[in-house]
Amino acid sequence: MSERLPPNTKIRGTGFNISDFWSWGFSDVLTNSLRGVFAEFxxxxxLDVxxxxxxxxxxxxxMYKDKKIEVKSAAYIQSWHEGQYSKISFGIEAKRAYNYATRSYTPEPVRNADLYVFCLLYEKDANLIDVLNTEQWHFYIVKTNVLNTLFPQQKRISLSTLEKIxxxxxxxxxxxxxxxAIYQ
Incomplete structure (x- = not known):
């Protein structure tokens, strides 16, 4: 496992450090892929993990208190927003896990986490949206066994369905x- 790079780590042969790269490459946190990583963060x-x-x-x-957590994110407005809101749904598909020790996948797809945190950036005004403002986020926490019981084969869950549980x-x-949720 790699170690965390300090922000002032120099990029040899340049006048830049790693934080310059991070700022250049990862400032648009509203993009789907970065928003998901930011939600995990x-x-x-x-949880201090x-x-x-x-x-x-x-x-x-x-991993928190020996429980595996899957984090999913969605937003009404995307980086490329053109006036239409995105339909909110989250992936809950069972997947085969990769084992780094054996360099192979598990034989059967399962939901590998003990619980899911569905993160919704809910601001709908493109002039006000601020990914970095935690007050613009809602978090829905569901134990995996609930998903397995109610939606055993489902690949996605809509916001309206999520709000029912x-x-x-x-x-x-x-x-x-x-x-x-852990101690229930």
Whole structure:
């Protein structure tokens, strides 16, 4: 596993450091791929589990109190927004996990996490949207066994369906809600 790079790490042969690269390449946090990574960061930060660098293709996104957490994100407005809101849904498809030790995939697809955190950037005004403002996010926390019971074969879950099984919490309520889910 790699170690976290300090922001002032020099890029040899240039006058730049790694934070210059990060700023150049990753400032548009509203793009789908970066928004998802940012959502993982938000959840990981409130759980205090950001000690190791993120593993891109891991079977789950975060580990907290020996529980595997999958983080999904969605937003009404995308970086390329042209006036129409995106339909909100989240991927919940069972997948085969890659085992780095054996360099092979698990034989059967499953939902590999113990619980899911569905993160919705809900601001609908393109002039006001601010990915970095945690007050513009809602977080829906669902145990995987609930998804397996109610939606065993489903690949996606819509916001309206999600709201039938759980209520959104704010950023400041994530840790408490996850702790409650773990110990129920």
């Amino acid at each position: 938000l959840v990981g930060s409130t 950001l000690q190791q660098p993120r593993i891109e293709w891991d079977a789950y996104d975060l 759980t209520q959104p919490v704010s950023f400041t309520e994530i840790k408490e809600t996850i702790d409650q």
